[in-house]
Amino acid sequence: MGRYLIRRALFMVLVIMIVSFLTFLIFVKLPAGDPARRAVGRTTTPEQIENARVAFGLDKPLYVQYWRFLKGFIPYPGLWLTEDVYYSYGNFVPVKEELARRIPITGILAIGAAVIWLSLGIPIGILSGVRRRSVADRAAMIFAIIGVSMPIFWLAQLLLYAFWFKLELLPSSGIPIGYNGWGGALRAAAEGRFILPWVSLALVSAAFYARMVRGNLIETMNEDYIRTARAKGLSERRVIYKHGLRGALTPVVTMLGLDVGLLLGGAFITETVFGLPGIGQLAVQSIPTNDFPMVMGVTILGAFIIAVANLVVDVAYAFVDPRVRYT
Amino acid sequence: MAQPLLEVKDLKVHFPTDDGLVKAVDGVSYSLQAGETLGIVGESGSGKSVSSLTVMGLINPKQARISGEVFFQGQDLLKVPKDEMRTIRGAKISMIFQDPMTSLHPFYKVGYQIAESILEHQDISKQEAFDQAVEMLARVNIPHPKDRASQYPHEFSGGMRQRAMIAMALSLNPDVLIADEPTTALDVTVQAQILDLIDRLKSEFNAAVIIITHDLGVVAEHCDDIMVMYAGKAAEFGDTDDIYYKPLHPYTWGLLSSIPRLDEDKQERLNPIRGLPPSLIQVPPGCAFHPRCPYKFDPCDRDVPELLPVDGHHAAACHLSLADKERIRDQEVLARR
Numbered sequence: 001m002g003r004y005l006i007r008r009a010l011f012m013v014l015v016i017m018i019v020s021f022l023t024f025l026i027f028v029k030l031p032a033g034d035p036a037r038r039a040v041g042r043t044t045t046p047e048q049i050e051n052a053r054v055a056f057g058l059d060k061p062l063y064v065q066y067w068r069f070l071k072g073f074i075p076y077p078g079l080w081l082t083e084d085v086y087y088s089y090g091n092f093v094p095v096k097e098e099l100a101r102r103i104p105i106t107g108i109l110a111i112g113a114a115v116i117w118l119s120l121g122i123p124i125g126i127l128s129g130v131r132r133r134s135v136a137d138r139a140a141m142i143f144a145i146i147g148v149s150m151p152i153f154w155l156a157q158l159l160l161y162a163f164w165f166k167l168e169l170l171p172s173s174g175i176p177i178g179y180n181g182w183g184g185a186l187r188a189a190a191e192g193r194f195i196l197p198w199v200s201l202a203l204v205s206a207a208f209y210a211r212m213v214r215g216n217l218i219e220t221m222n223e224d225y226i227r228t229a230r231a232k233g234l235s236e237r238r239v240i241y242k243h244g245l246r247g248a249l250t251p252v253v254t255m256l257g258l259d260v261g262l263l264l265g266g267a268f269i270t271e272t273v274f275g276l277p278g279i280g281q282l283a284v285q286s287i288p289t290n291d292f293p294m295v296m297g298v299t300i301l302g303a304f305i306i307a308v309a310n311l312v313v314d315v316a317y318a319f320v321d322p323r324v325r326y327t
Numbered sequence: 328m329a330q331p332l333l334e335v336k337d338l339k340v341h342f343p344t345d346d347g348l349v350k351a352v353d354g355v356s357y358s359l360q361a362g363e364t365l366g367i368v369g370e371s372g373s374g375k376s377v378s379s380l381t382v383m384g385l386i387n388p389k390q391a392r393i394s395g396e397v398f399f400q401g402q403d404l405l406k407v408p409k410d411e412m413r414t415i416r417g418a419k420i421s422m423i424f425q426d427p428m429t430s431l432h433p434f435y436k437v438g439y440q441i442a443e444s445i446l447e448h449q450d451i452s453k454q455e456a457f458d459q460a461v462e463m464l465a466r467v468n469i470p471h472p473k474d475r476a477s478q479y480p481h482e483f484s485g486g487m488r489q490r491a492m493i494a495m496a497l498s499l500n501p502d503v504l505i506a507d508e509p510t511t512a513l514d515v516t517v518q519a520q521i522l523d524l525i526d527r528l529k530s531e532f533n534a535a536v537i538i539i540t541h542d543l544g545v546v547a548e549h550c551d552d553i554m555v556m557y558a559g560k561a562a563e564f565g566d567t568d569d570i571y572y573k574p575l576h577p578y579t580w581g582l583l584s585s586i587p588r589l590d591e592d593k594q595e596r597l598n599p600i601r602g603l604p605p606s607l608i609q610v611p612p613g614c615a616f617h618p619r620c621p622y623k624f625d626p627c628d629r630d631v632p633e634l635l636p637v638d639g640h641h642a643a644a645c646h647l648s649l650a651d652k653e654r655i656r657d658q659e660v661l662a663r664r
Contacts, residue, residue: 224429230385231424232444232495233417246434322479323433 001318004326008314012307016073019303020296024066027292035089035290056089069296086297090289095297098282104185105175106278109197109270110263112189114256116202117209122252124206125213129248130240132218140210147207156200156273163196170195174275197274201267205259212255216248223247250320254313261309265302331358331398332535333382333420333503338395340374340381347608351377353559354395356634357552359503364529364536366546366567368582369556370604375539378556379505381405383422384412399503418448421496425508427488431480438464438476441495448499463494466531467524486517493524497532504529505537510545522549543582547571552640555579558605558615561634565641572661575643575652577620580660614646622647622655 036053037044053059057068068085086095124144128137163170171193179188188194220226221244229243230236266280275281279298286294318324340352352374359365367375380386382397384404397404399420404412424430432440441460446453457476464472467490480488489509496504506525510518522538526549529536540546546553546567553570555563555578563576574580581600602619605611611618617627626646634644645652 224424224426225432227385228424228430228492228495229432231383231417231422233413233415233447234443235413243432246432250434321434323481 001326005311005315008311012304012311015307016300016303017070020070020073020300021066023296023299024069027290027295028062030290035292038289039089057085069293072296073300081297086293088286088291088294090286090291090294095293098294099279099297099301101180102277102279102282104182105276106264106266106271106280108185108189108194109201109267109276109278110260112194112198113201113205113263113267114260116198117205118256120202120206121209122213122249124210126217126245128210128214129217129221137214140214144207144211147203148211150204152200152204152269153273155203156196156270159196159200160274173273175277197270197276200273201263201270209252209255213248213252216251217244220244220247250317253316253320257309257313257316258306261306261312264305264309266298332361332363332400333359334396334398335378335382336396336398338378338381338397339393340377340386341392342390343392344608349607350559350610351391351607352381353610355554355556355559355561357554357561357564359535359537361502361535362529362533363552364526364538364550366550366553367537367539367556368541368543368546368553370541372604372607373556374559374607375556376507379422379507379537379539383416383420383505384409385416385422414448417444417496417501418499419501420503420505421499421501422505422507423489423492423496423509426512427485427492428512430492431488433480436477436479437483437491441476441491441498444495445498459498460494463498464491466497466528467491467494469494485513486520489513489517489521490524493521493528497528497534500532501534503535503537505539507539508541509538511540511542518545525549543570543586555582558610559607560615561642561644562616563643564634565643566639569641573641574656574660575637575641575649576645577622577647578616579643580656581619584660614644622651 034049034053036049036056036058039052039056040048050059057065060068071079072081072086074080081094081096081099083094083096087093088095088098124140128140131137160172164172171191173196175184175188175193179185217240221240226239226243229239234242264279266278266283268280268284270276271278271281272284279301282294283298283302285291286298315326318326335358336356338352338355339350342349342351351372355374355378357365357367367378369375377386381391381393382399382404384407386393393405395405399415404415407415431437435443438457438460441463442453442456445451445456445459449456451459461472461476464476469475469487469490475483475487480491483491493509504525509525510521513521522545525536525538528534538546538550550567552564552566554561555570555576557578562578563570563574565573565575569575570579571583574583578600584598585600587597600619601621605615605618611628613626613628613630614620614623614632617623620627624646630646632644632646634642636642637649643652647655
């Protein structure tokens with residue numbers, strides 16, 4: 001297990017280097033204007049632009065520039081997202097601070113949504129799978145088709161219109177000023193400001209998970225070992241919930257890990273529609289202004305989270321499925 | 328003769344499907360005495376597995392039309408309520424399956440899976456059930472049973488998994504053990520061990536055994552009676568000597584002739600039965616075997632032959648006269664062996 005983890009960690013380093021290199025390449029080639037010119041404002045002298053270029057390090061050769069950014073990934077004080085390199089071209093704040101401010105928002109959004117879609121998707125999937133072809137199953141599968149077919153941006157607007165504008169039950173979009181850090185994000189959640197984002201993000205996945213659990217359960221119930229369980233004289237309840245579900249829910253672990261990892265990297269549609277200052281929104285704002293240090297920071301954060309989520313899933317699998325061993 | 332332990336009378340299991348009615352089992356009768364071994368032999372799709380799954384109550388009555396009677400200890404199992412059937416299934420009648428690779432749950436330890444069966448039927452503690460499971464593993468000759476009980480099925484070899492299945496099936500000392508192709512998925516050397524084990528345990532536990540197989544070689548040494556099934560019906564029924572030395576049905580002759588022989592010249596070709604088993608949706612009219620039968624004559628494609636007793640409890644379902652059958656058997660079938 002130890003050697004496996006080391007191998008995986010090294011592989012993660014490689015992934016992050018490749019992602020950062022590609023991101024840098026796109027930045028160099030992107031025809032989005034000169035960041036130095038953008039930074040100094042409208043009426044400026046060529047000297048001022050040149051000063052900004054030197055300050056950002058944009059006058060150096062490309063390999064030096066890339067190395068400056070790459071150094072910032074070394075988790076060592078003084079190097080780790082160092083402020084002289086990882087400093088926003090756009091709103092002149094250190095990338096580190098901006099990310100730290102936004103991680104709680106995205107984190108609470110992703111985890112809350114995951115809780116909702118699991119607690120909806122899994123029971124619906126089980127019910128459908130157990131009572132196949134019943135009215136409940138049909139209804140659940142209609143829900144599933146509607147759920148997976150609804151675009152999030154549309155569903156989000158619809159929910160806002162109904163629950164905020166018409167019914168005035170829930171607060172509208174955004175997080176008020178002063179709600180900082182994890183405490184602020186939790187306070188916003190307690191005030192119900194995350195309910196609509198959670199629901200619109202969760203509904204699609206709930207539908208997807210319901211279909212997946214149903215399919216897995218139906219497939220598992222045709223396995224030979226289910227027949228063995230019945231032949232033992234076990235009750236149908238025990239056959240389904242002890243023997244059937246165990247096999248049917250195992251793939252959910254994989255899906256969940258990857259999906260949550262993906263969301264933690266930024267749920268940019270939901271964050272944009274609801275005006276949540278999360279990681280995804282930051283990426284969407286930074287790309288058009290060619291704010292490269294910020295884009296780099298967000299991209300690598302996303303890549304890192306997804307790589308870690310993959311690792312967590314693979315390791316968790318060894319605990320769920322005794323046949324899986326890592327060496 | 329004593330009251331039979333298990334008596335199946337005119338059992339029919341029909342599955343309605345989109346393509347038509349599948350007559351998987353179409354009027355099968357047999358009886359089983361305590362301590363006896365019955366072999367049910369037939370090709371794939373002859374209904375041999377379905378008939379025993381029906382006895383176990385493992386055929387979903389929503390998916391099949393089941394008729395007939397299955398008497399076990401004085402009650403008709405087909406009429407027993409579902410909850411009561413669960414107390415019989417696994418405890419008084421138990422079953423082992425063809426593929427031990429897939430018949431054990433891959434995520435639970437072997438000892439737990441055996442103990443689970445015991446706990447379902449007996450009011451004892453988990454620890455006692457686990458100890459019993461270990462003891463059962465020892466009785467089916469699994470070395471280091473205590474260590475093995477806390478391993479997962481994938482850590483067992485194929486033969487050991489089948490032993491574990493047998494341990495599970497016998498853990499409640501059942502009256503009837505149904506073995507559905509218990510050796511088909513195993514190596515030849517392991518096959519003999521498993522069959523010998525079933526034999527030994529049968530006498531130790533004083534159980535009656537039904538062995539379902541497509542391999543006449545398997546049943547020869549281990550069965551008292553043999554039923555040869557074809558297309559959901561019994562073609563021939565008799566004791567092992569009857570079937571091997573005095574077979575009276577062309578299908579049985581075909582099965583016996585198709586067993587390869589090691590003492591024959593290698594130039595000799597195998598002698599298979601021509602054609603394929605019939606579709607169970609469109610069973611040929613008359614005798615279901617007639618399209619493949621080299622001895623068919625006038626009534627064969629018209630009248631369904633009844634399973635008629637010849638002598639004692641040896642019976643065959645064929646229109647040929649007894650004299651003809653004996654002549655063909657002696658001149659053509661047995662002469663070749």
